[in-house]
Amino acid sequence: MKKRLRYIFFIAAFTAGGIIICQLYWVYFNYKTARSNFNQTATLSLRQSIDSCLLGQDTLPASLADKKPTLTFMMTQKANVMRAAARDSAVRPRQPTYTMQLNTVEINEDQLPGVRTLVARLFSQRSNKALSLEKLNHFFEKELLRNGITEAFILTIERSGRSLLPGGIEATVTLNKEPVIVKAELKNRNAFFLKMNFLPALVSTLLIVLSAGSLYYMGRIIKRQMQLDGMKTDFINNVVHELRTPLTILKSSNEALSSFGAAGDEASLKRYLGINTLVIEDLDNNIERILDFSRSEQGRRLPVTETIDLVPVLHQAQLRFSQVNNASITIMADEAPFPIVTDPVMLGIILTNLLDNAIKYSPQQPVIGIAARRGDKKWQLEVSDQGMGIPRESLPYIFDKFYRVPTGDLHDIKGYGIGLTYIKQLVTDLNGNIEVASKPGKGTTFTLTFYQ
Template sequence: MKKRLQFVFLIAAVTACGIILCQLYWVYFNYKTRKENFIQTANYALRQSIDQYQLAQNKLPTSLKHKNPTLTFFMRTLPDNDPMALDTPDSKRRFSAEFATVAVDRQHLSEVKALVSRLLSQQKHLPLNLDTLTRIFNRQLRRNYLTQEFRLYAHKNQKSISPGQVAATVNFYKDPVLIRAEMVDGHHYLMVSNFLPALVSSLMVLLSAGSLYYMSRIINRQMMLDTMKTDFINNITHELRTPVTILKSSNEALASFGAADDPESLNRYLRMNASVLDTLDTDIERILEFSRSEERKQNPVYENVMLLDTVRQVARRFEMTDNLKLQIAIDSSLEIKTDRHMLGVILVNLLDNAIKYSPGRAVIEITAEDFPQSWQLVVRDQGQGIPRPELPYIFEKFYRVSTGDLHEVKGYGIGLAYVRQLVTALKGSIRVYSELGSGTTFKLKFDKAWRI
C-alpha cells in the first residue's frame, strides 16, 4: 500500500510539473505572439504614415481626383514636317509632343497616388519633417487600435532593419533614410497586455497545485483513518478479550472445581466478576456516549459552580489509585457558570490519561487562572509526553500514539476526541503542549461571557 501511494504521489508530482511547464510555455508563447503582432502592426502603420506624408507634401495631378481617374504620360517628341517652316539658323525649330493617357483602376488608385507622390518628392528633394510624420504616425496607430506613445528617429545612409524593429526606409531622397520608431516604455506595455493571461495561467497553476495538495492530504487522512480504524478494532478486541477470559475462568472454577460450594471462594469470584462487569459496562457506556454525542448537538445545562469543589469531587474518584500525587492550586472563591457534568467528564478523561501515561509515580497538577475576559483551567503532568509529530492528531477520533504492536496502556482512542467535543460545546478551546520525556500540559480556555 505504501509503495502504491508513493507511485501515485510520483505520478501526481510529474503531472503537476507538466502542468506548470505547459502554463509557463503558454505565457511565454502568448507574450512572444503579441509582441510579433504588435511589431507587425506598428511597421504597417509606419509605412502607411510615410505614404500619407508624401501625399500631404505634394500636389497630385487633378486627373487623379476625377470620378474616372486618369494619368497622362509624356511619351516622345516628333519633328515638325511643315514645308513652310524657315530653315534658317535664326529660326526656332518646331516639334510636337506625343502623350498617352491611361485610366487608373480605383482598386489601385492609392498605390498610384503613392507612386506619383514618391516621384514628386524625389524630384523636389524636400526635407523630411519628423514632427509632421510623427503626428501622421500617431493617427495611423490609433486607427489600428494602438494607443502607445512612439518617438521617430531618422538615420541617413542606412537601409538595414534589425529583426523586431519598427522601422521603414525612405528611398525618394538622394541618400537613403531609415525612419525608426521607438515606443516609450515598450516592455511595460507588453507586460501589462499579457497581465491577464499570466494571471489566468497563475490561477490555473495554483488551482492545480492546490488540488493535488488537497488530494494528497485526503489520501494521507484516509490512510490514517484506516490505520486508526484497524488500531481501534485491535484495541477493543484486546480490551474485551481480557474481561471475557476472566469471566470464563471464574465461571469454570465455579462450575467444575467446586468453588460454588465454598462461600468464601464464591463471594471472591462473584466480587471479581462484578468488578469486571462494571469495568466492561463503563467502557461500553463511554463508547456509546461518544457515539451519541457525535450524532446530536450537545446543549450544556449551565449553573453556578465553585470550580475548586468540582475539581475536588472529580479527584476523589482517583483516591484509590496507587502512586498518584495530585496537586490542586485553585482559588476557592473562583465561581464560574458551566455545565458541571461536562466539566467533570473533561477532567476525568484528562486525569485518566495523565495517570495511564505516567510510568512509575504519576504527578499531576491542576491550576486555574482568572483573566479579565476569560478563565483558564490547566492540567499538567510529568509523564512520558507525546512526540511532537503526533500532537496535531491526538484529538482525532480513535487516534492513539503509536506504540507498535504493544498494548501496555489500555484505551480506545476516544477520550481526547470526546474532551474536545465537550470543550467546544462549552464555547471553549483546548491546547496541548508536550515533548517526549517532559510531560504534557493541557490548557482549557473559556470566555467570561459564560461566567457569572
C-alpha cells in the same frame, strides 16, 4: 499499498507538472504572438503614416483629384529639323521642333491610393525634400489610433545603410541618394507588454495554483485516508483486546464456580462474584463511554448548566486519582470559592479523562498540576504533567477520532483513541476551546478556556 500509493503520487505529480509546463508555455506563446501582432500593426501604421506624410509634402497632378481621376504619360518624343533651300543658304536655319506621343490612363478608385503614393514618392525624390519628423509623428499617431493603438511612441531617423531589424518597428524611406530608416520605439515598453499580458498571465497563474493546490489537497486526502485506515485497524484491535481480557476473566471465574466446586465455598464464591462484578462494571463503563462519545458527536446530548464551585470538584478528582500509581496532584486556584456556570457531569468527564491520560502517559510516579484561573468573561482550567510528552508531528492529530500517538511495536497503554476527541467535543459543547503544548520527555499541558 505504499508502493501503489507511490505510483499514484508519481502519476499525479507528472500530470500536474505537465499542466504547469503547458500553462507556462501558453503564457510565453501568447506573449510572443501578442508582441508579434502588435509590432506588425505598428509597422504597418508607420509605413502608412510615411505615405500620408509624403502625400502632404508635394502638390500632385490635378487630374488625380477629378471625379474620374486620370494620369497622362509621355510615351515617345521625336525631334524634327527643317533645313532651308540652297538658294537661301544665307538664311539662318530654323530651331528644331519636337513631336510627342501622350497617353492618358484612367485610374480605378481601388488603385488610386497606390498611384497617389507612388507619384508622391517620385515627386519627393525629384525635389530631394527631407522627411519632416514632426509631420510624420502627427500622421503616425492618427494611424495608430485608427488601428486601435493608444500607446505613445518616439520616432527617430537613422541615416545608415543597415538593414531592418527583425521584430522591430522600422521602415525604409528612399527619397534621397542615401536611404534613411524611420524607427519607432515605445516610451514605456516594459509596462505596456506587462499590461498587455497581465490577464492571460493572471489566468494561467490561477490555473497553476489550482493545479498545485489540487495535487497537494489530493495528497493530504490520500495520506489522511491511510491514517484513518490505520487508526480504524488499531481501534478494532484495541476493542477486541479490551473485550477479550474481561471475557477471559469471566470465563475462568465461571469455570471455577461450575467445575472446581468454588460455588460450595462461601469465601471463594464471594471472591469470584466480586471479581465478576468489577469486570462487568468495567465493561459497562467502556461501552457507556463509547456510546456517550457517539451521542455527543451526533449532537444529541445537550449541556445542562448550573452554578457550581469548581474547587470542591478539583479536590474530589485529586482524592480519587492520587491513589492511582501514587500520583502527586497539586491544585492551584485564583480564588476560593471559584463559582462557574457549567454542566457538572460534562466537566467531571473532561477532568477524569485528562487526569487518566496524565497518569497513563507518565512512566514514573505521575506528577500532575491543576490550575484554575479567572479572566475577563472567561475562565481557564489547566492540566499539566511531567510524562513522556507528545512528538511535534503528532500534535495536530491528537484530537482526531481513533488517533493514537505511534509507539512502534509497543502497546503497553490501553485505549480506543477517542478520549481526547470526546474531551474536545464536550469542551466545544460547553462554549470553550482546548489547546495543547508538549515536549517529548518533558510533559504535556492541556489548557481549556471556557467563555461565560
